[in-house]
Amino acid sequence: MAFPVTRRAFLKTSGLLAGAAALPFGAMNPAFAARERITLRIARDFQSLDPANRVSYIEETIIRACTQKLISFKKGQFEWELDAAKSIEKVSPTEITFELKPGQNFTGGYGEMTAEDVKFSFERFQTAGPNGTKSEYASDWAALDKVEVTGKYTGKILLKNPAPSLWLTTLPDGSGTIISKKAFEALGDKVKTTLIGSGPYQIAEWVPNQKVVLRLNPEWKGAKPSFNEVVLRPIADPKTAELAFRSNELDFTVIEPASAKEFEKIPGTKVINLDSINFVWIGLNVEKAPLNDIKVREAIRKAIDVDEVVLAAFNGAVKPARSIIAPGLLGYWKDAPVYKRDVAGAKKLLAEAGVKPGTKLKLTLLNRPAYQTAGVVIQAMLQEVGIDLQLEVLDGGAFWSVGKGESGKNLELSLQRFGGKADPAFHTQWFVKEQIGVWNWQRWDSPTFDKIYTEAASTDDTAKRNQLYIDLQKEMDKSAAYIWLTHEANVFATKQWLDPAILPNGDDLQYALYKEV
Known part of the structure; x- marks a missing residue:
């Protein structure tokens, strides 16, 4: 459960960033000057990092940064590109074939990603709920008949019926996450808080209701993210988050639409306003x-x-x-x-x-x-x-x-x-x-x-x-x-030197694609 963060509690527990808040705008310690990390606000702490039992976009965004899918969304777009897959093809309305890139390793020593992991990841949605019931996101895979493994890196996704939404709401999104079969079988209920992935980042530190630290995955072979660390601060109250941004304790945050004009006046700040589909x-x-x-x-x-x-x-x-x-x-x-x-x-x-x-x-x-x-x-x-x-x-x-x-x-x-x-x-x-x-x-x-x-x-x-x-x-x-x-509308305040990656729905953020301008 996520607990509320009051303004007083936030300012009391801001820890490493408290010193930065006292500095004049632009004054930073050497580590921060190198911009090896960014600090972002999340509305609450995560509750479950199991992709089949995630609660909302907050978990999904963390999962996205630390794992892979066969395909993933391009920066800021609902158009996809290859991710863990070397190739993927819609053979017919009910058959999709794929081949994984070799050498993609899960963190924690859980070995290389194979087609067996893909099969396990997708098929478990029908049994990943409490006591073997369907998961809350089972509808994303309602059309799935089975995943047939045809080789170490190859397989077929066989559907009971055509499912056009699969390419937009499932394969490149949270329900398309590829997890380690070996890790899930070994960790049991710990998978809610222990994220084993093969993506650009891994969870390096978690202090419940205070911070989640994502750090570069040393085994990641893809394009290196701009920042070595992404620090996520759970702040429930939007006004508290706005104060933290003004104090330079945050580099990026959602703000209330009514606050947009006020934030546009803050030096070194950029306001992003996106139409919402929520x-x-x-x-x-x-x-x-x-x-x-x-x-x-x-x-x-x-x-x-x-x-x-x-x-x-x-x-x-x-x-x-x-x-x-x-x-x-x-x-x-x-x-x-x-x-x-x-x-x-x-x-x-x-x-x-x-x-x-x-x-x-x-x-x-x-x-x-x-x-x-x-x-x-x-x-x-x-x-x-x-x-x-x-x-x-x-x-x-x-x-x-x-x-x-x-x-x-x-x-x-x-x-x-x-x-x-x-x-x-x-x-x-x-x-x-x-x-x-x-x-x-x-x-x-x-x-x-x-x-x-x-x-x-x-x-x-x-x-x-x-x-x-x-x-x-x-x-x-x-x-x-x-x-x-x-x-609604999605309105964000960001430091001018930061180029965030935001998918068109405004909730789903792509931390690995954030860049320094």
């Missing part, structure tokens, strides 16, 4: 009374003015969303309905559902300033229609577990934010029946949705897929279980 929404638990009545869900949707919520929460720096898939992606629903606020209509629906004025509901949200502001605005809007909305604000570790398992049955409303990927199959996979109790916190069960999802994920016809993903969003809209807020 999605933020209010989810309603359709199993929990009175939210199990669609009239109540529709009333809540009528009571909320999304434009006003987003304006207040993000100070005009982001645009409202109308559906789950962002503009520019396959499946974008440009004609998605825009729900205008209708207080009278909301009250009428609540009365028809037998919901009395003063009924209490709870909105659970992440401890982030923008989200808390959104919560306060929503609270006031629902008060006008007779709902007494309580706000439950949680830090990262507690929040990301609150909707899982049996405890998820008691969740009422939640303000959630998921990261997007290059293909809509990734965005929509979390809302199938199988994800109830995992990431489907709305506990929404739609056989129609599941059927369309399966069809969309297994066709190579781009036009057909596009329409199917629009149809999926129409089903979500009918449920009134989702109130879309924004796709």
